[in-house]
Amino acid sequence: MKVWFLMGWMLLTTVAMAASSDSLLIRLNKTIDRKEEYTKTKLNHLEDLHQQLNRTPARDDESRFHLLQEISEEYKAFIYDSAFVNIQKLQRLAYKMNDPVRISYARVKLGFILLSSGMFKETIDTLSRMRVQGLPDSIRVDYYAILARTYYDLGDFDRDGFYTQRYTALGNKYVDSAKALCRPNDYNFVYLSGLKNLKNENTREALANLNQLLNEYKLTPHQLAVTASTLSYFYISRNEPDQAIHLLAQAAIADIISATKETAAMSSLAEQLYNRGDLMNAYTFIQQAMDDAIFYGARQRKVQVGSILPVIAAAKVHNVDEQRRRWLIYSTALTVLAILVIVFAVVIYKQLEKLKRTEKALLEANTIKEEYIGYYFNINSEYLGKIEAFKKAVEMKLITKKLEDIKFIVNNINVKKEREELYFSFDKVFLKLFPDFITVFNSYFKEEDRIVLKEGQLMNTELRIFALIRMGIHDTEKIAKILDYSINTIYNYKARIKGKSIVPNEKFEQKIMEIQTV
Known part of the structure; x- marks a missing residue:
């Protein structure tokens, strides 16, 4: 009797979760309709900050540092190139101020941006040379947390029985260092505990940590997105798609509201919906994921999304073709429904036209890319030739000790x-x-x-x-x-x-x- 009761309870829970997920998908589509509003708000805020920076006197290092700090924070999950440029400015200003704490802060932020773009080696090189003893706890927590995530991500990327264990062990070490500097009940402490437990397959503890954050903490949209995405990976690994879809939809909504472009939630959600057979939502969401990846400019994210998009697009095209064929057969056999068939044929035709426009845009992008690859190599080969000729000329003058001639060569450029x-x-x-x-x-x-x-x-x-x-x-x-x-x-x-x-x-x-x- 208990067994039947348990099975019935599990079935009801699954049905309720699926219904909740469908409701979230409707909400997500409505949020996508307002995506440009959230992005425009972010851009307007950044424009205001840039104007404030331009009005700030060059000698006012303190004010300029705080403005660059805020600008970099806004860009870090928004546009990679701009984030990188502004972090470089922040670093130069920190060195100009000769402030070791600010220098370390800027380097840690640079590490985060490099990691977000999938540059693992560069992240480790940037952070491994730092000495964190004596720095404020907030900087040290970020430092250890970024290194932990770097090694965990490397382990996920390699998926190698030998190296993944080593990377996970290193990630654990840095998580422990970060947690030692956190208060036991703050967000970072609980999230890092959940992340470590998840990576080490401590299932019960990981679920307790991450669900505690979702159910008991007042999270920012970005924190909600990160926590829900992290928890979704557990359900994906357990082949429980309904729970994963529910969490990923929450994360995707939070990412749009916070105008976060460096995100994996939307592409993961599209992949889960594709596996479930929901091709329309899967195609919509994978397009949104590609738009975000292009907007942010992260090479790793574009490659990840680009590997999934053609599969979903092909399935959608096949699905559309099947619908058209079915309605043509019905129109022949059921003349009474001829008007209804025409309506559906128009709908399908519009979908095909939209898909053709998308393919045309991709073809145009490929044409531009191919042309400019040739242009890039041609220009660079010309300049390399000039540099080589310049080098040989200088070397010859050095050998013959005609130093005045070198000055003439340089001035002749x-x-x-x-x-x-x-x-x-x-x-x-x-x-x-x-x-x-x-x-x-x-x-x-x-x-x-x-x-x-x-x-x-x-x-x-x-x-x-x-x-x-x-x-x-x-x-x-x-x-x-x-x-x-x-x-x-x-x-x-x-x-x-x-x-x-x-x-x-x-x-x-x-x-x-x-x-x-x-």
């Missing part, structure tokens, strides 16, 4: 000319890919405001700025570096161009992205 040649090469390759770019660009302006190029010019600075945006480079700081201008100058160029356009300011860059390649 025309940096301005080299940069102009670089821009000319970029213009040539870009216009090969987008031959109608200038014509379409000028169509967004009145006749008197259109750009007229000088004789011999392929593009000017204004066109190059929006050419880089069309290539997918939206970061103003990165554009400024490429074109050798200040960030404020780039902002001014963009504002002036948008101000003259007949297209509304908020839609101008969207119109630029619609310009087609060959």
Whole structure:
């Protein structure tokens, strides 16, 4: 009798969990609809911080450090390139202030960013040279926790019977060091305990730790996402998909609300739904995961998502084809339902058109990538040749002790000319890919405001700025570096161009992205 009661209770629990998961998936889809709002809020906040930094006097190191600290914190799980650049600035400022604590803080934050991008060796190299004795407990906890996660992730990546055990042992050592500096009831202590127990297959203790955080602690959205994702891996390993889906959906919602782009929850959720046969949600979520991976710029995450996306996409296409075939058969056999069949055929046709547009965009991206790989190698081979010739010339002058001639050789390097040649090469390759770019660009302006190029010019600075945006480079700081201008100058160029356009300011860059390649 007890056995039957237990089996009935387990069945009811599973049904309740599945129903709860379906409700969460509906909520997740609604949250995705508002994803751009959360991202825009984050970008606006970052824009305010950058403006504050630009207004802060260069001599006010203390204020600039705190602003860079906040900017880096906002970028760390948002955009990898920007996070890395700002951490470098933070490090340089810490060295300028000659403050060992701030130097160590910046290095630990750099370790986190490197780990997030899957650069395990670089993370270990960056942190292993640090001396943490005497540093504040908060920095030491982060230091040990990052190293613990690094070795645990290495073990998961290798999945080797010999090396995984060694990496897990190292991860355990660093977790223990971090926990020794935490209060027994704070989030870090309980989470690290759960993580260690999970990695060492202490199932009961791991579940107790992580469920305690989810049920008893008031977590931030990011903490909720991390905790729920970590716990989901236990259920995935136990082949209990309903519980895993429930947790991953919670994590994905929290990631979107906090505008976190460095996340694995959405891709893991898509994979679990694919295994369950929910292809529509799986396809939607894997696309969202790829968008986030591209936005963040983490190579490891793009590779992980890229290995799953084609499988789910192919299954979805097959599923759509099966639906169309079925409805065509029904339309022949059941003429009474002809109108209904037409409605479904239209729906399926729209789905196929959407898929074709996605495939066309991927084909365009591949074309651009292949063209620029060739361009990259060509430019680099030219510069390597110049460097080699320069090296040989200097070595010859050194051998013959003609030191004055070396000065002449160095002064003969025309940096301005080299940069102009670089821009000319970029213009040539870009216009090969987008031959109608200038014509379409000028169509967004009145006749008197259109750009007229000088004789011999392929593009000017204004066109190059929006050419880089069309290539997918939206970061103003990165554009400024490429074109050798200040960030404020780039902002001014963009504002002036948008101000003259007949297209509304908020839609101008969207119109630029619609310009087609060959």
